[in-house]
Amino acid sequence: MTQAQCPSCARLQAPRLFCPDCGAPLAVELDYFTALGLSRRLTLDSGQLETLYHDLGRRLHPDRFANRRAAIRNASLNATALLTRAFRTLRDPVSRGLYWLELHGEKLAADNKRVPPELAEMIFEMQETLAQLRDAASGSKPERENLRAQVASAHQRVETMLQDALTELHGNFERWDASVNPNPDLLVQLKAILSRIAYLRTLARDLERALELHDLR
Amino acid sequence: MALIFGIDLGTTNSLIAVMEEGRPKVIPDPVSGDTMLPSVVALMPGAKVAVGKAAIALEPHLNVERDGRVSAAGLEADGQGAVIRSIKRYMGLGGDEVALQERHRYTFGDFSGPVVRFQVGQRTFTPPQISAEILRTLKAWGEAATGHKVERVVITVPAYFNDGQRQATKDAGRLAGLEVLRLVNEPTAASLAYGLHSMASGRVAVYDFGGGTFDISILNVKEGIFEVLATNGDTHLGGDDIDQAIVDLMLEGMSEAMRHDRQVWNSARRVAEEAKKCLSVQAETTLELRLPERTISRRLSRQELERLAQPMVSRTIQCCARALKDAGLTAAEIDAVVLVGGSTRMPLVRDEVERFFGREPLCSLNPDEVVALGAAVQAGVLMGKSGDMLLLDVVPLSLGIESMGGVMERLIHRNTTIPTIARERFTTAVDNQTHVDIHVLQGERELAKDCRSLARFKLGPLEPAPAGMARIEVTFLVDANGILNVTARDERTGREHSVDVKPSYGLTDEEIERMLEEAIDLGEEDLAQRLLIQARNDAEQILGALRKQLAEYGDLLEAAERGAIEALAARLAAAQSGSDRELIARLVDQLNDATTPFAHRIMEQAIKTALEKRSVEEVS
Numbered sequence: 001m002t003q004a005q006c007p008s009c010a011r012l013q014a015p016r017l018f019c020p021d022c023g024a025p026l027a028v029e030l031d032y033f034t035a036l037g038l039s040r041r042l043t044l045d046s047g048q049l050e051t052l053y054h055d056l057g058r059r060l061h062p063d064r065f066a067n068r069r070a071a072i073r074n075a076s077l078n079a080t081a082l083l084t085r086a087f088r089t090l091r092d093p094v095s096r097g098l099y100w101l102e103l104h105g106e107k108l109a110a111d112n113k114r115v116p117p118e119l120a121e122m123i124f125e126m127q128e129t130l131a132q133l134r135d136a137a138s139g140s141k142p143e144r145e146n147l148r149a150q151v152a153s154a155h156q157r158v159e160t161m162l163q164d165a166l167t168e169l170h171g172n173f174e175r176w177d178a179s180v181n182p183n184p185d186l187l188v189q190l191k192a193i194l195s196r197i198a199y200l201r202t203l204a205r206d207l208e209r210a211l212e213l214h215d216l217r
Numbered sequence: 218m219a220l221i222f223g224i225d226l227g228t229t230n231s232l233i234a235v236m237e238e239g240r241p242k243v244i245p246d247p248v249s250g251d252t253m254l255p256s257v258v259a260l261m262p263g264a265k266v267a268v269g270k271a272a273i274a275l276e277p278h279l280n281v282e283r284d285g286r287v288s289a290a291g292l293e294a295d296g297q298g299a300v301i302r303s304i305k306r307y308m309g310l311g312g313d314e315v316a317l318q319e320r321h322r323y324t325f326g327d328f329s330g331p332v333v334r335f336q337v338g339q340r341t342f343t344p345p346q347i348s349a350e351i352l353r354t355l356k357a358w359g360e361a362a363t364g365h366k367v368e369r370v371v372i373t374v375p376a377y378f379n380d381g382q383r384q385a386t387k388d389a390g391r392l393a394g395l396e397v398l399r400l401v402n403e404p405t406a407a408s409l410a411y412g413l414h415s416m417a418s419g420r421v422a423v424y425d426f427g428g429g430t431f432d433i434s435i436l437n438v439k440e441g442i443f444e445v446l447a448t449n450g451d452t453h454l455g456g457d458d459i460d461q462a463i464v465d466l467m468l469e470g471m472s473e474a475m476r477h478d479r480q481v482w483n484s485a486r487r488v489a490e491e492a493k494k495c496l497s498v499q500a501e502t503t504l505e506l507r508l509p510e511r512t513i514s515r516r517l518s519r520q521e522l523e524r525l526a527q528p529m530v531s532r533t534i535q536c537c538a539r540a541l542k543d544a545g546l547t548a549a550e551i552d553a554v555v556l557v558g559g560s561t562r563m564p565l566v567r568d569e570v571e572r573f574f575g576r577e578p579l580c581s582l583n584p585d586e587v588v589a590l591g592a593a594v595q596a597g598v599l600m601g602k603s604g605d606m607l608l609l610d611v612v613p614l615s616l617g618i619e620s621m622g623g624v625m626e627r628l629i630h631r632n633t634t635i636p637t638i639a640r641e642r643f644t645t646a647v648d649n650q651t652h653v654d655i656h657v658l659q660g661e662r663e664l665a666k667d668c669r670s671l672a673r674f675k676l677g678p679l680e681p682a683p684a685g686m687a688r689i690e691v692t693f694l695v696d697a698n699g700i701l702n703v704t705a706r707d708e709r710t711g712r713e714h715s716v717d718v719k720p721s722y723g724l725t726d727e728e729i730e731r732m733l734e735e736a737i738d739l740g741e742e743d744l745a746q747r748l749l750i751q752a753r754n755d756a757e758q759i760l761g762a763l764r765k766q767l768a769e770y771g772d773l774l775e776a777a778e779r780g781a782i783e784a785l786a787a788r789l790a791a792a793q794s795g796s797d798r799e800l801i802a803r804l805v806d807q808l809n810d811a812t813t814p815f816a817h818r819i820m821e822q823a824i825k826t827a828l829e830k831r832s833v834e835e836v837s
Contacts, residue, residue: 054442058607062636062697066398066599077696081638084609088634 004028007071017060017079024072025060025079031103032086042100042173044090053087093169094201097194108191116196123203126154130210148214155207162200169193221369221398221600222359223592225406226348226386228305228429228455229559231256232589233355235363236602241410241593243586247361253585254358256305258350260337261298268354276300276483299323299337303457304351306429307333307344308389309382311722316453321477331722343724345388346732352393369396371596373588374699375430376402377450377613379659380671381722383700388724392732398599400698403427404434405610406591407557408443410582412606419552420446422540424570424578425588426533427558429455433537435544435551444609447543447632449536454529456493456560462525463489467504467513481508496522497562523565530569537573543632554578557587609634612695619656619665628693631661638694642708645679645687652677653689657701670721676705676714689714752801756793759805760786763812766819773818782811 003012008024015028017035033040036052058064060083065076090096101107115123133147172190176182223241225232230253234243243252249270259272267275275298301323307315312330326334326341334341352372359367374386383400390397401409404423411421418438425432432450436443464485468476475481488506495502496519506513541548556578560566570578582590597603611632618641620626628639643653653676660668679687688708695701705714724732763786771779789804 054439054444057609058442058605061607061609063399063595063598063607064601067601077636077694078638081636081694084634084637 007069007075017056017083023059024068025065025076027075027078028082030082030086032089032099033103035082035086036090038090040100040103041177042097043170043177044096046091049087049091053083056083093166093173094194094197097169097173097190101191101194106187106191108195116192116199119196119199122157123199126158126203126207129154130206133210133214144214148211151207151210151214155204155211158200158204158207162197162204165193165197165200169197219369220363220365220367221371221596222367223406223589223594223596224352224355224370224372225403225589225592226305226351226372226374226389227256227588228303228427228457229256230254230428230585231351231355232586233359233367234586234589234593235359236593236597236600239602241590241597243589244359244362246358254351254354256351257300257302258304258347259298259300260335260342260347262338266350268350272300277480299335301335301347303429304344304347306453306457308348309379309385309723310344314722322479322482331720332724343732345385345392345724345729348386348389349392352389352395356393356395367395369398371399371401371592371599372397373403373406373592374400375425375427375450375452376404376432376434376445376448376610377430377452378402378699379452379614379669380616380699380701381669381720382452383698384720384723387698387700388729391729397698399595400700401592401595401608402432402434402445402448402610402613402699403430403588403591404432404448404557405436405443405445405608406595407555407582407587408434408436408438408591409594409606409608410587410591411555411579412438412441412443412594420546420550421553421555422537422551422574423555423557424533424537424561425450425557426560426566427455428560429453429457431455431533431536433533433540435540435546441605442607442609444634445611445632446546447540448611448613449540449543450613451532451536454532455558456490458529459493459522459526459560459563460486460489462529463492463504463517463522466517466525467506467515481506484508492517493522493563497564519564526563526565530566533566534569534573537570548574551576556580557584559585610697610699611635612637612699614659615661616671616693616695616701617658617668619658623665625658625660625663625665625668629695633695635695635699636697638692641691641693643676643687643689643691644685645682646684648684649681650684650687651679651681653679653687655691657693657703671701672703672721673719674703674705674716675719676716691716749796749798749801752798752805753793755805756789756801759808759812760790760793763808766812766815770815770819770822773822774815778815782808782815785811 004015004026005012006019006024009022011021013019015030019026060079062076065073089099129150133151136144136147223234232243232253234241245252254269257272259267259275310333312328312333315333324336326336332343334343356367374383387397404425408421408423421436421438423434430452431454434448435446437446467485485506488504492502492504501518504515504517551574554574561584594603598606612635615627615631616629617625617627655674657671658665658668659671662668676689689705690708691705693703703716705716707714785808789808792800792804
């Protein structure tokens with residue numbers, strides 16, 4: 001990576017958020033792990049992440065440079081935006097996993113974009129129930145209540161599966177971090193779990209919306 | 218370093234505050250001692266303006282007739298004027314966005330165009346110009362109280378204000394001669410004031426129900442960091458709407474002409490506001506509306522008021538539920554609930570908030586002052602005087618662009634911490650395309666047509682190239698004020714691209730420049746005009762007096778003296794009808810000097826006559 005010139009003391013610095021000589025923010029592009037001063041590990045302690053974010057934010061925020069030159073204020077704006085994006089991406093294990101894949105030149109393959117086979121039947125059933133609930137808007141009350149209960153229980157089921165998938169994801173993260181030469185199977189597995197979570201999240205959101213809509217009527 | 222002041226530019230009242238010895242303090246009006254300036258502006262003929270209580274005093278005299286003509290005593294005969302309340306409701310609105318039921322309240326320029334305009338006589342005023350008058354008055358209060366120039370300020374805005382409403386607030390500051398260093402969201406400002414006050418930590422919900430707007434913000438407060446997790450609200454929902462519901466009740470069954478009469482509406486609104494306040498402490502009150510032909514009288518109980526207000530309060534609670542959901546929290550996970558804004562004085566509001574969050578809300582700081590105090594705290598942060606406090610706010614509404622098929626493509630999601638940056642790559646669709654058009658939108662709906670149009674950008678000119686060859690990276694930056702800035706860069710050449718911005722609503726930079734120039738010109742022209750009128754009045758006075766004296770005491774003058782005086786008087790009379798103020802003033806002075814001996818003689822004569830008269834009386 002190229003060096004960055006400090007907008008305050010004009011020295012050339014290796015890319016990082018701050019100028020080590022004068023403490024001014026630097027306008028640089030960094031990967032999210034480096035920005036937060038973390039090594040590229042998939043397991044992260046969320047409390048530690050928040051502390052890092054707050055400490056760095058306090059030093060970088062544009063409010064700290066309100067009386068400085070435009071170039072310094074701009075660097076602070078850019079550095080703060082980068083820091084926030086880094087924090088938000090790494091805080092959520094799923095977006096962290098996807099970002100980590102991206103950093104390693106990997107992304108969800110075409111077959112990950114299809115409905116995971118183990119979910120296909122369930123997703124199909126739930127879509128049916130959702131359609132019935134929509135159509136029953138003008139139906140009898142007991143009928144609607146019955147369908148609502150079905151959707152609510154489907155929602156519960158999806159939430160449980162999501163929790164399980166997240167646990168599985170953490171297991172996968174830990175195995176990655178522990179291995180020096182990771183088994184290629186780990187990568188296949190990681191992609192499969194991330195894809196499954198993406199589908200489960202969408203499904204959970206659809207079910208939730210349907211319940212909200214129903215309850216509003 | 219110059220002081221930075223905090224301003225709460227409210228719908229109903231506005232305040233100015235500053236940090237003093239580490240604590241925020243509200244600055245009162247140096248004359249009356251009031252801490253709150255009613256956000257009421259009277260626009261009168263001859264570019265005269267009154268703000269606050271002075272404007273309220275004019276209210277019964279202005280807006281008398283539907284066309285805004287004025288015929289009241291104390292105002293120039295046949296002049297035109299308007300008294301404008303709640304200008305904040307109109308900030309950032311396009312002409313077509315003025316609600317139908319509000320269109321009869323004032324005379325508007327027209328209902329199209331990117332900015333709503335108030336028509337006063339031959340002139341039109343935009344909301345930022347009218348808000349600027351409120352800011353100017355607060356600036357004068359601040360300068361009188363502190364002896365410091367008020368030049369750099371922090372202004373608060375509703376958290377749910379969109380980009381256009383924020384921009385309009387910044388424009389108002391600029392028009393008032395202020396550098397707006399920062400816009401701070403009102404609920405966040407309130408949390409800063411509370412944070413400094415009690416060093417509360419944990420998850421805080423700030424429920425801010427003011428005169429015209431409602432906001433709910435959920436914050437995580439930890440070791441001086443005030444991090445907004447989610448915000449929601451309605452920028453056209455406030456105490457004004459509850460007043461209006463009472464007005465509708467009072468005017469029920471009356472003719473449309475009556476209901477749309479400005480004077481009737483104004484009186485009814487005042488009665489409604491009083492009744493609402495009264496019912497916060499009493500169980501029942503009487504609504505009494507005196508109209509020229511009749512008086513409407515009616516009892517109103519708190520129960521009835523609550524039935525009227527319930528739909529609006531329910532809407533605020535729905536906003537709370539959405540904000541909690543976006544924050545990923547349940548009501549039980551909230552550690553403290555803070556009440557802000559005058560409308561939270563209503564017992565119904567307190568009860569509903571307490572019921573929803575399951576805990577008693579805090580209101581230890583004055584709900585009318587807490588936002589201004591918070592603005593001062595943020596001003597202190599910018600001056601480096603508020604210790605380690607730091608505010609991390611969010612963008613209230615998603616930002617995106619119109620993509621193929623009229624779909625809104627979100628680039629920055631609502632509740633993203635600001636400042637934030639999104640980059641998007643654009644290319645050409647056909648060979649030798651010279652420009653790329655980008656339509657920027659704000660809102661949560663799926664289709665572009667249902668979102669609010671922010672601006673249209675034209676990228677280019679591009680060098681002729683086959684379709685898809687151009688690579689333009691556009692950076693959408695939302696700054697700490699929640700305002701969008703767009704820049705573009707050619708990826709191949711690395712050159713910055715010019716971005717031709719056409720804001721969909723609001724004022725352009727050129728328009729603001731022109732208004733600033735006009736304000737200065739008008740100010741000078743106005744002053745010169747006033748001085749001329751004064752000089753003419755002085756001339757009139759001295760000439761009138763002279764005519765009387767010559768008729769009565771003319772024999773006290775020698776013929777030569779009289780000739781000299783009359784010649785001077787003739788020159789002054791000629792100058793008086795001209796517009797050379799200095800000539801008039803000089804002649805007035807000369808005539809004064811020339812008539813001094815005459816005046817002495819008249820005086821002596823008068824004394825002599827009086828003495829003679831008395832001696833006659835004494836004798837008889």
